Amino acid sequence: MFVDGEGRSGFQAKSFAMRLMHIGYQIYVMGETITPAIRQGDIYIAISGSGKTKNTVNNTLAAKKLGATIIAVTSKQDSDLAKIADETILVPGKVKNDKTTTSIQLLSSLFDQSVHIVLDCLCLMLSKRDNISEEIANKNHINIE
Amino acid sequence: MFVDGEGRSGFQAKSFAMRLMHIGYQIYVMGETITPAIRQGDIYIAISGSGKTKNTVNNTLAAKKLGATIIAVTSKQDSDLAKIADETILVPGKVKNDKTTTSIQLLSSLFDQSVHIVLDCLCLMLSKRDNISEEIANKNHINIE
Amino acid sequence: MFVDGEGRSGFQAKSFAMRLMHIGYQIYVMGETITPAIRQGDIYIAISGSGKTKNTVNNTLAAKKLGATIIAVTSKQDSDLAKIADETILVPGKVKNDKTTTSIQLLSSLFDQSVHIVLDCLCLMLSKRDNISEEIANKNHINIE
Amino acid sequence: MFVDGEGRSGFQAKSFAMRLMHIGYQIYVMGETITPAIRQGDIYIAISGSGKTKNTVNNTLAAKKLGATIIAVTSKQDSDLAKIADETILVPGKVKNDKTTTSIQLLSSLFDQSVHIVLDCLCLMLSKRDNISEEIANKNHINIE
Numbered sequence: 250m251f252v253d254g255e256g257r258s259g260f261q262a263k264s265f266a267m268r269l270m271h272i273g274y275q276i277y278v279m280g281e282t283i284t285p286a287i288r289q290g291d292i293y294i295a296i297s298g299s300g301k302t303k304n305t306v307n308n309t310l311a312a313k314k315l316g317a318t319i320i321a322v323t324s325k326q327d328s329d330l331a332k333i334a335d336e337t338i339l340v341p342g343k344v345k346n347d348k349t350t351t352s353i354q355l356l357s358s359l360f361d362q363s364v365h366i367v368l369d370c371l372c373l374m375l376s377k378r379d380n381i382s383e384e385i386a387n388k389n390h391i392n393i394e
Numbered sequence: 395m396f397v398d399g400e401g402r403s404g405f406q407a408k409s410f411a412m413r414l415m416h417i418g419y420q421i422y423v424m425g426e427t428i429t430p431a432i433r434q435g436d437i438y439i440a441i442s443g444s445g446k447t448k449n450t451v452n453n454t455l456a457a458k459k460l461g462a463t464i465i466a467v468t469s470k471q472d473s474d475l476a477k478i479a480d481e482t483i484l485v486p487g488k489v490k491n492d493k494t495t496t497s498i499q500l501l502s503s504l505f506d507q508s509v510h511i512v513l514d515c516l517c518l519m520l521s522k523r524d525n526i527s528e529e530i531a532n533k534n535h536i537n538i539e
Numbered sequence: 540m541f542v543d544g545e546g547r548s549g550f551q552a553k554s555f556a557m558r559l560m561h562i563g564y565q566i567y568v569m570g571e572t573i574t575p576a577i578r579q580g581d582i583y584i585a586i587s588g589s590g591k592t593k594n595t596v597n598n599t600l601a602a603k604k605l606g607a608t609i610i611a612v613t614s615k616q617d618s619d620l621a622k623i624a625d626e627t628i629l630v631p632g633k634v635k636n637d638k639t640t641t642s643i644q645l646l647s648s649l650f651d652q653s654v655h656i657v658l659d660c661l662c663l664m665l666s667k668r669d670n671i672s673e674e675i676a677n678k679n680h681i682n683i684e
Numbered sequence: 685m686f687v688d689g690e691g692r693s694g695f696q697a698k699s700f701a702m703r704l705m706h707i708g709y710q711i712y713v714m715g716e717t718i719t720p721a722i723r724q725g726d727i728y729i730a731i732s733g734s735g736k737t738k739n740t741v742n743n744t745l746a747a748k749k750l751g752a753t754i755i756a757v758t759s760k761q762d763s764d765l766a767k768i769a770d771e772t773i774l775v776p777g778k779v780k781n782d783k784t785t786t787s788i789q790l791l792s793s794l795f796d797q798s799v800h801i802v803l804d805c806l807c808l809m810l811s812k813r814d815n816i817s818e819e820i821a822n823k824n825h826i827n828i829e
Contacts, residue, residue: 255539255570257412260405263717264506267402270718271501279828280545280570282698282713283705286827302539303601304594311593311828345532355521355531356416358514361409365510369503376500386500387490392721393714393746394400394447400715408572415573423572424683425690425715427553428560431682448746449739456683456738537576538569538601545829547702550695554796557692561791592829635822645811645821646706648804651699655800659793666790676790677780684690684737 251287251317253279253308254296257361262296265368271386272376279308289316297321298344298360300328309333322368324350324360340364396432396462398424398453399441402506407441410513416531417521424453434461442466443489443505445473454478467513469495469505485509541577541607543569543598544586547651552586555658561676562666569598579606587611588634588650590618599623612658614640614650630654686722686752688714688743689731692796697731700803706821707811714743724751732756733779733795735763744768757803759785759795775799 250269254262259280266276277284287293293312297305300323310333313319321334324342331337342360343352352359376386395414399407404425411421422429432438438457442450445468455478458464466479469487476482487505488497497504521531540559544552549570556566567574577583583602587595590613600623603609611624614632621627632650633642642649666676685704689697694715701711712719722728728747732740735758745768748754756769759777766772777795778787787794811821 256536257409260409260412264402264405267405267717268500268503270720276718278717281716281718282702283711283716283718284826285705285824303597304539307593307597308828315827345535354514354518355413355526355528356535358413358517362511362514366507369499369507372503373499381500383500389720390490390501391401391719392750393743394449412572415575421573426571426573427557427568428566428571428573429681430560430679448742452738452742453683460682534575536574537605538598546826547699550699550702554692554695557695558790558793594829635825644804644808645703645816645818646825648703648807652801652804656797659789659797662793663789671790673790680780680791681691684739 250274250276250292250294251279251284251312252276252294252296253305255302255305257357258296258298258302258305258364261361261364261368262294264365265294265372268369268372271389272372272381273379273385273389287312287315287317291317292320293317294320294322295330295334296323296364297328297330298324298342298357298364299346300325300330302330306330306333322364338367340367395419395421395437395439396424396429396457397421397439397441398450400447400450402502403441403443403447403450403509406506406509406513407439409510410439410517413514413517414520416534417517417526418524418530418534432457432460432462436462437465438462439465439467440475440479441468441509442473442475443469443487443502444491445470445475451475451478467509483512485512540564540566540582540584541569541574541602542566542584542586543595545592545595547647548586548588548592548595548654551651551654551658552584554655555584555662558659558662561679562662562671563669563675563679577602577605577607581607582610583607584610584612585620585624586613586654587618587620588614588632588647588654589636590615590620592620596620596623612654628657630657685709685711685727685729686714686719686747687711687729687731688740690737690740692792693731693733693737693740693799696796696799696803697729699800700729700807703804703807704810706824707807707816708814708820708824722747722750722752726752727755728752729755729757730765730769731758731799732763732765733759733777733792734781735760735765741765741768757799773802775802
């Protein structure tokens with residue numbers, strides 16, 4: 250399983266990946282040191298509010314060609330990223346250069362916050378389903394920091 | 395101005411720093427490539443839910459000795475980090491190994507989400523005060539990604 | 540001034556950027572938190588042994604369109620990256636999937652080492668030219684680590 | 685297996701970890717997203733030219749207490765880091781604030797370059813021993829970049 254995202258979406262992607270690791274998933278972050286080759290059957294989760302972030306879209310397209318199943322996390326159902334995706338988690342929330350949604354907050358802040366909570370909910374649901382206790386998660390958490 | 399944080403607190407620290415850059419602040423992230431020396435009068439913002447994260451506490455103590463003004467972002471008023479700080483932004487929310495607060499979510503998820511929203515609110519207030527429009531923020535945002 | 544590179548080239552790019560900061564240059568790393576928008580007249584240094592790394596080439600092309608002066612660091616004079624560049628620092632050394640150069644070392648190890656030494660030589664020459672002493676460089680070096 | 689290092693030593697640590705991944709080792713980088721808890725019997729490789737980098741020394745001490753075998757990569761045989769270590773790879777080369785070695789290069793440049801080449805030699809030796817061909821290493825290398 251891989252996560253990908255640029256800028257503030259990237260921080261949410263990393264935050265999600267870290268928690269998935271705590272609850273027992275093997276997940277890699279695009280751009281980090283030990284991220285291996287993508288192979289047929291891998292899951293590739295790409296986050297972009299606009300669904301147009303160029304490197305994210307290009308990477309995701311390449312992952313699809315390599316046989317990965319694509320999950321897009323975006324606020325735009327008709328974006329390039331959503332079109333590439335096998336499954337889309339549609340997270341409403343105003344993004345940068347948004348033509349259809351407004352917010353009192355600048356740029357993609359509203360989307361970032363919504364994604365954070367949606368993905369943490371997903372982690373909660375997975376941890377419940379898999380019976381991952383606080384104790385187990387804590388044992389996976391880095392113990393030097 | 396510097397931000398510091400480990401793990402998921404670190405991602406919130408980076409996310410905050412990125413938005414501060416968009417609205418016109420000069421800010422550096424501890425551990426990134428071009429982060430310079432800390433000098434007398436600098437502001438050092440350290441995020442740790444428990445207020446006990448060892449590297450964060452050690453770095454912050456060192457920053458204080460170098461003459462920085464310390465702002466702690468933590469859920470624990472009586473933690474080591476809060477004690478070092480000149481000012482504390484107290485963000486309630488259950489953290490890892492929490493003895494006093496509970497949450498259905500694992501580890502520090504609730505704190506992470508709360509910090510995200512609190513710091514984005516702070517960015518909103520600063521951008522209002524400084525008259526930073528969407529257009530100005532967009533011009534500072536990286537234009538290759 | 541910006542540096543860009545993926546994988547092990549990226550680590551050399553960051554290492555170069557860090558030393559340039561120590562000797563007094565303002566430089567940003569593509570992909571890090573506080574990297575701002577690229578503007579007309581900026582210098583964009585892109586490292587890729589093969590000169591074909593897709594994200595690096597795409598980013599560099601975008602930087603060129605934004606008016607940046609491009610410096611390519613590559614082992615391949617006739618690569619896409621070198622063709623985009625205004626100036627090329629040609630660093631011989633076998634790279635991944637190399638058709639023309641050989642090495643007993645795997646992948647791009649020889650190129651990585653050569654780039655490291657070439658860019659550190661460049662830092663040495665710049666520090667001599669600008670009269671940057673050990674003491675000055677040390678003062679810019681992060682003082683908490 | 686874990687690697688640790690700050691600043692330019694950190695970039696060499698990451699570069700080493702990436703190549704070890706290519707040749708088939710499971711290795712984690714301290715400070716990256718998916719780095720798990722350290723357990724009894726793990727190998728912890730810490731790089732610091734001076735052997736005094738505070739966070740590196742503190743982390744390494746904590747890893748030792750958790751039961752990890754410590755390998756120090758340093759230029760100083762009598763440093764704190766070397767004293768903690770089970771094994772030391774002594775890499776000569778002038779470092780920051782060096783009292784005993786000189787170089788025309790600033791700060792720890794000479795050490796950084798020496799470490800780079802020593803660790804790449806180690807990768808070469810391991811890949812020879814384990815019969816890791818260019819083709820195998822290439823298959824582990826990230827295939828989207």
